[in-house]
Amino acid sequence: xxxxxxxxxxxxxxxxxxxxxxxxxxxxxxxxxxxxxxxxxxxxxxxxxxxxxxxxxxxxxxxxxxxxxxxxxxxxxxxxxxxxxxxxxxxxxxxxxxxxxx
Numbered sequence: 001x002x003x004x005x006x007x008x009x010x011x012x013x014x015x016x017x018x019x020x021x022x023x024x025x026x027x028x029x030x031x032x033x034x035x036x037x038x039x040x041x042x043x044x045x046x047x048x049x050x051x052x053x054x055x056x057x058x059x060x061x062x063x064x065x066x067x068x069x070x071x072x073x074x075x076x077x078x079x080x081x082x083x084x085x086x087x088x089x090x091x092x093x094x095x096x097x098x099x100x101x102x
Contacts, residue, residue, distance in 0.1 A: 004076035006030060012073055014044035016053070016081040025049055037062065037079055038069035046081070057084045 004011045009030035017024040027044040035043075037060055047053045059066050059082045062073065066082075073079065 008033070010035070010073065010075040010077070012040060012075075012077045012079065014041055014046050014079045014081070016046055016050065017083070018050055018053075019083065022050075031073060033075075035073050036069065037067060037071045037073055040073050040077075040079055041069075041081065055081065058082055059084075 010033055011028070011030055014027045014029070015024060025046055027046055027049075029040070029044055031040050031043060041047075041055065041060070047055065060069060061067055061080045061082065062071060062077050064080065
């Protein structure tokens with residue numbers, strides 16, 4: 001079992017997957033207990049690692065569940081930054097079906 005608390009700080013990860021072909025960016029760091037998702041993202045420095053990155057318009061989640069930026073990060077938390085959708089999934093499926101039918 002992994003201990004996610006080190007010297008009174010919480011061990012967490014911040015993850016962002018830019019559009020292909022760029023590789024996902026994962027930053028492991030420690031934060032003080034009570035730190036919010038927003039504070040953890042800022043501390044991770046992930047924005048500086050990705051050219052043109054803008055978090056406005058991006059949703060975030062902790063372990064796959066969308067959360068507001070004010071959410072307190074749990075020990076061992078994995079903060080995921082989601083890109084805005086490029087296309088409506090339903091509309092994209094409709095186009096694929098029409099194309100397949102020919």
